Every structure is written in structure tokens, then in C-alpha cells.
Amino acid sequence: MxxxxxxxxxxxxxxxxxxxxxxxxxxxxxxxxxxxxxxxxxxxxxxxxxxxxxxxxxxxxxxxxxxxxxxxxxxxxxxxxxxxxxxxxxxxxxxxxxxxxxxxxxxxxxxxxxxxxxxxxxxxxxxxxxxxxxxxxxxxxxxxxxxxxxxxxxxxxxxxxxxxxxxxxxxxxxxxxxxxxxxxxxxxxxxxxxxxxxxxxxxxxxxxxxxxxxxxxxxxxxxxxxxxxxxxxxxxxxxxxxxxxxxxxxxxxxxxxxxxxxxxxxxxxxxxxxxxxxxxxxxxxxxxxxxxxxxxxxxxxxxxxxxxxxxxxxxxxxxxxxxxxxxxxxxxxxxxxxxxxxxxxxxxxxxxxxxxxxxxxxxxxxxxxxxxxxxxxxxxxxxxxxxxxxxxxxxxxIRARSYLARLLERKSDPLAMLPDEVSQDYLRDQIVIVGYGEVGRRITQTLQEQNIKVVIAEENREIVENLRAKGVAAVSGSATEPSVLIQAHIMHARLLVISPMDLVKIHQVVNIAKQLNPMLEVLLCAENGEEARALREDDIGTVYFAKEEMAKNMSAHILEQIQLAHQHGHHA
The missing domain is CATH 1.20.1530.20 (Na+/H+ antiporter like fold)
Known part of the structure; x- marks a missing residue:
């Protein structure tokens, strides 16, 4: 060869x-x-x-x-x-x-x-x-x-x-x-x-x-x-x-x-x-x-x-x-x-x-x-x-063996508790936001501009530290753990907003929240159309889905423009 x-x-x-x-x-x-x-x-x-x-x-x-x-x-x-x-x-x-x-x-x-x-x-x-x-x-x-x-x-x-x-x-x-x-x-x-x-x-x-x-x-x-x-x-x-x-x-x-x-x-x-x-x-x-x-x-x-x-x-x-x-x-x-x-x-x-x-x-x-x-x-x-x-x-x-879980997961964690400066009357009618991603960040900003009380539950500890440095009430941990929602005082909250996350987790969070506060109103963000449908069928809260909201806003704007044009036409 x-x-x-x-x-x-x-x-x-x-x-x-x-x-x-x-x-x-x-x-x-x-x-x-x-x-x-x-x-x-x-x-x-x-x-x-x-x-x-x-x-x-x-x-x-x-x-x-x-x-x-x-x-x-x-x-x-x-x-x-x-x-x-x-x-x-x-x-x-x-x-x-x-x-x-x-x-x-x-x-x-x-x-x-x-x-x-x-x-x-x-x-x-x-x-x-x-x-x-x-x-x-x-x-x-x-x-x-x-x-x-x-x-x-x-x-x-x-x-x-x-x-x-x-x-x-x-x-x-x-x-x-x-x-x-x-x-x-x-x-x-x-x-x-x-x-x-x-x-x-x-x-x-x-x-x-x-x-x-x-x-x-x-x-x-x-x-x-x-x-x-x-x-x-x-x-x-x-x-x-x-x-x-x-x-x-x-x-x-x-x-x-x-x-x-x-x-x-x-x-x-x-x-x-x-x-x-x-x-x-x-x-x-x-x-x-x-x-x-x-x-x-x-x-x-x-x-x-x-x-x-x-x-x-x-x-x-x-x-x-x-x-x-x-x-x-x-x-x-x-x-x-x-x-x-x-x-x-x-x-x-x-x-x-x-x-x-x-x-x-x-x-x-x-x-x-x-x-x-x-x-x-x-x-x-x-x-x-x-x-x-x-x-x-x-x-x-590990969780089944509580002594091991206690040994490995230290509860004396400063970030898992709200700081003492957060007063008790702040924690009435507040809005709890789970997850500080793109959606959570924008909602928080808007609410703070209107002086509406917000508590954020977020898994990433560094984000929690940064929020606290800015004076925002935040707790670290997964909201699927009851202790995290209890720390966020979900019992007295007016609203719960959940950022896009795994469907199973959304259900866990809503279940815990409703047990602690049966009158709570829940808003959910869905990642895509299928998730939005699934969540609406389960009827656990009001579901928002980006593309749908965009279409609604754009349609409203178009109709508004057409009405304005008609009005101008009549005046002419």
C-alpha cells in the first residue's frame, strides 16, 4: 500500500x-x-x-x-x-x-x-x-x-x-x-x-x-x-x-x-x-x-x-x-x-x-x-x-439521619436569617420573591421605586450578600425548604412571586407557602408555552409567560395607535 x-x-x-x-x-x-x-x-x-x-x-x-x-x-x-x-x-x-x-x-x-x-x-x-x-x-x-x-x-x-x-x-x-x-x-x-x-x-x-x-x-x-x-x-x-x-x-x-x-x-x-x-x-x-x-x-x-x-x-x-x-x-x-x-x-x-x-x-x-x-x-x-x-x-x-444532616448543614447561618434591622412591621403585607434572576431583579426594582416592601429568597449566597449590602431584605436558601419561607415571613405576606424554575419545585414552594398562609396570592413565571399550560391546568396561581405578555402589550399598543388615527381622521 x-x-x-x-x-x-x-x-x-x-x-x-x-x-x-x-x-x-x-x-x-x-x-x-x-x-x-x-x-x-x-x-x-x-x-x-x-x-x-x-x-x-x-x-x-x-x-x-x-x-x-x-x-x-x-x-x-x-x-x-x-x-x-x-x-x-x-x-x-x-x-x-x-x-x-x-x-x-x-x-x-x-x-x-x-x-x-x-x-x-x-x-x-x-x-x-x-x-x-x-x-x-x-x-x-x-x-x-x-x-x-x-x-x-x-x-x-x-x-x-x-x-x-x-x-x-x-x-x-x-x-x-x-x-x-x-x-x-x-x-x-x-x-x-x-x-x-x-x-x-x-x-x-x-x-x-x-x-x-x-x-x-x-x-x-x-x-x-x-x-x-x-x-x-x-x-x-x-x-x-x-x-x-x-x-x-x-x-x-x-x-x-x-x-x-x-x-x-x-x-x-x-x-x-x-x-x-x-x-x-x-x-x-x-x-x-x-x-x-x-x-x-x-x-x-x-x-x-x-x-x-x-x-x-x-x-x-x-x-x-x-x-x-x-x-x-x-x-x-x-x-x-x-x-x-x-x-x-x-x-x-x-x-x-x-x-x-x-x-x-x-x-x-x-x-x-x-x-x-x-x-x-x-x-x-x-x-x-x-x-x-x-x-x-x-x-x-443523609436527611433521614438527622444527626448527620445537623452535622453537615449548619443552621447557625447568618444569611439564612433576616437581619435584626428588618423590623416586624416591615414584615406585614410584604411581597416575597423567590429567585433573583432577570425577572426577579426587574420586579424588585419597580416595587422598590414605589416603596413597596419586598423580601427575596435566593439560593446563590453571593447574590444575597450583595442585596443585603444594598439594604434589601434577602434570605439565602432553597424556597423548597419550609425554613426559608418562614424566614421570609410568608405567613404575613400579601403576594408570592416565583421566578422560572423546575415545575416540581414550583409545586413544592406553593404547597409550603399555602400551608403557612392559605390566603396568599401566587404569581408564577413560566419558561415556555408548555409549562404555562401545565401550571394553568394545576391552577395554583396566576401564570405569566414572556411571549404571551409581549404579544398582549404589542396588540394593545397597535389598537391604541389605530384608535388615535381614527380620532384624528374624524377631527379632520
Whole structure:
């Protein structure tokens, strides 16, 4: 067979097998990327049968990493992170530290060097954003407070890992590895590190000052031409050229370049379109990345070192999870937030692979170490969906044992009680608003302008702290818990307004509220027409639904205009 078709063979076989195993994984309710990894294992040189070209696979993996990071950059939202920063930033940093120390402690017991142990520990500390977004999306938790905290937590982890990827090549010699380029070997290590940090700072400044204005301008310019393929090409060219430019000019890793490319594309007015148009390409390269990672894996390790693999999986799924849950409870969030964040982190993924590959190329990790990381990722991602399914039963089990629930959910929480300054006569005929989202915020503003008394019940503690700082009466917690509505003095309230939320939860909140105050009037916001119909059939309150209200207002305006025109006509 001629040598020139290696790439085509690799793509044909790789995609074909990825499709088959991805389908099987999806049917088994697992993330399809497990299927892609298995497809890679089958065509790897380490297993009998078809062999793909590993050098080609590595280059494709680089492209895959670039597109993955571009995607992470496009999802990266500073606003989302700011909403949950008080818990996500310290939580993620402490949890990375705990997981890294666990990994290092274990591998140093096995007699590894400090440098190897450090890279290995870091590889185990960061969860996969791809796996998490899918797990939360499947369960409809992406917009929930718990989902936002989990995603914010992972964004912080991603940022820390991006920093590690930048610093690792510069510090490789310090850690006992080999630098990739020979000329940096003779220099002073601190000088190298300083120069690296300066280059990174230069690159970030360049992207934030020039890139942030230039890229969206170019995208807008091309979008006006109305050609779809030119638009897609612009976005892809921006991603790849910024990634390569960052590497060629600033010596920054291509992954970091692609991450910032995603961030600046997100700034443009066409970011949604850019995301949609490049999605197929990003997904294709992400699949290639997982296939090529599978090609690096040697399944023999499963038989040769089962004990080591068990230890690695225990750190990923038990050590990390317990550390994260303890931190969430320490920040006084409820038990179900702790369980959701814990489950979100009980896996490792793309950053671990990128770090492992970098570690091997710097001679800080052996191939065995890389195989252990890959095995840990395969097993933890496979089991992750079961961990998510266990959240509800575990919560019920804890709640059934009141001493445990009391131990874990501390009730002496200042935010769960209204401050003493809120007088008793304020808490008569007030309006209780559940959820301070877009709708809750606008209603609150209007009512406050009219000096109408409002109490807000909201799950996100940071929002509650901000409201209190502005002097708004607010309690933290889920309104499905009677204690939260009791704190909001629902007994004496005139009205209950419920922001869009899960139908089951709406029923729970209304039931509790009506038990405490049978005469209460309830207003409900529905997300869509189906919900509005369902809620009206149940007849638990007055239902509002955005598009319907908009149509009513516009119709009223049109009729008013027509009447005015008629009146003018008569006068004429």
C-alpha cells in the first residue's frame, strides 16, 4: 500500500471506530468520549490488529487540543465566574492543592522523584469541563445555582492548569526533567522563568488590548459580506493563527493562544454564530484528540499494575470529591450543592491528557505514569454518570439521619436569617420573591421605586450578600425548604412571586407557602408555552409567560395607535 495515504487510513479507521464505540457508549448512557478513547486503543501500536500512524495522530491531537481550548475560551465567562467567585476561587485552588498532595504522597511512596510526583499529582487534580458540561446538560442543571458553582469551580481549575502548562517547560530542569529546546538548558533557571512569565504577560496584554478590539472588528467586517463559508473560515483562521502566533512570537503554548482566541471571539457581537458555525469542526478535532490519546494508552498496565490503578482512581473519585465537598460545606452551602460539586469533580479529562503528554516530552513522566493517568481518566469518566445518579439517594440517606444532616448543614447561618434591622412591621403585607434572576431583579426594582416592601429568597449566597449590602431584605436558601419561607415571613405576606424554575419545585414552594398562609396570592413565571399550560391546568396561581405578555402589550399598543388615527381622521 502506498505510504501517502497514512492520514486517510488514520482518519477513516479512527472515525469509523469512534462512531461505533461512541454509539455503544451513548447507548449505555456513558459519555461518547469513552468510545473515542477505546477506538484509539484499538488502533494503537500497543494492541494487535490495525495500527494507525502515531506521529500523525500526535499532530492531529495538537490540533484537537487547540480546538478544545478554543471551545473552553468561548465558554469562559468572567461574569459567571464573578457570580460564584467567593466559593469557586478558594475552593478550586484548595482542592487542586489537596489532590496534588495526595497524588504526590502516593507516588513518592512508590519511589518516584519529586518532579514526576508533582506533574502526576497536578494531572489528577483537574476535572474535565467537557464531561461536566455534558453531565449537567443531560440533567438540566446548567442554569441551576449548583451547576453554576460547579462550572465556575472548573473554570478556575482550567485557568490554574493553563498557568501550569505555561510554567512547566520553563521549570522542567529544576524538577529534574529535560527541556524541549537545548539552548534554554544552559541558562539560569530563574532567568528562563522570568522571561517566560514576561512573555505570557506580554501575550495576555496584547490579546486584551489589541486582540479584543481587532478580532471582533474583522469578524464583523466579514459577517457583513453575508458569505457563510468566509465567516466560518475567519473564525477558524483566527483560532489557529492566534494559537500559532502566540507560540511563534511569544513562545507561549498553542493551547493558551487558542484559549485566548476563544475569549476574544466571544467578545464579538457574532459570538453565538461563531460558536455554532465552528462547532462541527471543533467536535471533529476533539474526537481526533480523544482517539489519539487512546492510541497512546497501553492496556497491559491494567494487568501489570492493578493496585496502582486502584490507588489513582481512589484519589480521583474519593479523595478529590471529599475534599471538594468539605470545602463547599465549609462555605456554608447546602448539602446538595456539596454533592453536585463533588460529583462534578470525580473525574479527570482533557487537561490531564495534555499535562501528561507534556510531562512525557519534558522527561518528567514515564510512559507508565502516562498510562496510569489515562487509565484513571477512562475509569473515572465511565463511572462519573453513576456518581451523578447517586446524588439524590445519598441526600435522602443523609436527611433521614438527622444527626448527620445537623452535622453537615449548619443552621447557625447568618444569611439564612433576616437581619435584626428588618423590623416586624416591615414584615406585614410584604411581597416575597423567590429567585433573583432577570425577572426577579426587574420586579424588585419597580416595587422598590414605589416603596413597596419586598423580601427575596435566593439560593446563590453571593447574590444575597450583595442585596443585603444594598439594604434589601434577602434570605439565602432553597424556597423548597419550609425554613426559608418562614424566614421570609410568608405567613404575613400579601403576594408570592416565583421566578422560572423546575415545575416540581414550583409545586413544592406553593404547597409550603399555602400551608403557612392559605390566603396568599401566587404569581408564577413560566419558561415556555408548555409549562404555562401545565401550571394553568394545576391552577395554583396566576401564570405569566414572556411571549404571551409581549404579544398582549404589542396588540394593545397597535389598537391604541389605530384608535388615535381614527380620532384624528374624524377631527379632520
Amino acid at each position: 502506498p505510504h501517502d495515504v497514512d492520514l486517510i487510513i488514520l482518519l477513516a479507521v479512527g472515525f469509523g471506530l469512534a462512531l461505533i464505540f461512541g454509539y455503544i457508549a451513548a447507548r449505555l448512557r456513558l459519555p461518547p468520549l469513552i468510545g473515542y478513547l477505546i477506538a484509539g486503543i484499538i488502533i494503537s501500536p500497543n494492541t494487535p490488529g490495525i495500527v494507525g500512524d502515531i506521529h500523525l495522530a500526535n499532530q492531529l491531537a495538537e490540533l484537537g487540543v487547540m480546538f478544545l481550548m478554543f471551545g473552553v475560551g468561548m465558554h469562559f465567562s468572567l461574569n459567571d465566574l464573578m457570580q460564584v467567585r467567593r466559593i469557586a476561587v478558594p475552593g478550586a485552588i484548595l482542592q487542586i492543592a489537596v489532590a496534588t498532595l495526595l497524588g504526590m504522597g502516593m507516588t513518592m511512596l512508590w519511589g518516584w522523584s519529586f518532579g514526576s510526583a508533582l506533574v502526576f499529582g497536578l494531572s489528577l487534580s483537574c476535572a474535565s469541563t467537557v464531561v461536566l458540561l455534558k453531565a449537567l446538560g443531560d440533567r438540566g442543571l446548567l442554569d441551576s445555582v449548583n451547576g453554576k458553582i460547579a462550572v465556575g469551580w472548573l473554570l478556575v481549575e482550567d485557568l490554574v492548569m493553563v498557568l501550569v502548562l505555561v510554567l512547566l517547560p520553563a521549570t522542567a530542569i529544576l524538577l529534574g526533567g529535560q527541556p524541549i529546546s537545548q539552548e534554554s538548558a544552559n541558562d539560569n533557571i530563574w532567568l528562563t522563568l522570568g522571561i517566560t512569565l514576561l512573555k505570557v504577560a506580554g501575550f495576555i496584554a496584547f490579546m486584551l488590548i489589541i486582540g479584543k478590539r481587532l478580532v471582533p472588528m474583522i469578524i464583523q467586517f466579514v459577517a457583513r459580506l453575508g458569505s457563510r463559508e468566509l465567516f466560518t473560515l475567519t473564525v477558524v483562521a483566527a483560532a489557529i493563527s492566534i494559537a500559532y502566533g502566540s507560540y511563534a512570537i511569544f513562545g507561549v503554548s498553542m493551547a493558551l493562544g487558542a484559549f485566548f482566541a476563544g475569549m476574544v471571539v466571544k467578545e464579538s457581537a457574532f459570538s453565538h454564530r461563531a460558536e455554532e458555525e465552528t462547532l462541527p469542526l471543533r467536535e471533529i478535532f476533539a474526537i481526533l484528540f480523544f482517539v489519539s490519546v487512546g492510541m497512546l494508552f497501553d492496556p497491559r498496565i491494567l494487568i501489570e499494575q492493578p493496585g496502582h490503578i486502584l490507588a489513582v482512581v481512589a484519589i480521583i473519585m474519593i479523595g478529590k470529591t471529599i475534599a471538594a465537598m468539605a470545602l463547599v460545606l465549609f462555605f456554608r452551602y447546602p448539602i446538595n450543592t456539596a454533592l453536585t460539586v463533588g460529583a462534578s469533580l470525580a473525574q479527570i479529562g482533557e487537561f490531564s491528557f495534555i499535562l501528561a503528554t507534556l510531562g512525557v516530552s519534558l522527561q518528567l513522566l514515564t510512559l507508565d505514569a502516562q498510562n496510569l493517568i489515562l487509565a484513571g481518566a477512562l475509569i473515572s469518566i465511565t463511572l462519573n454518570s453513576f456518581v451523578f445518579s447517586a446524588i439524590e439517594p445519598i441526600q435522602k440517606w
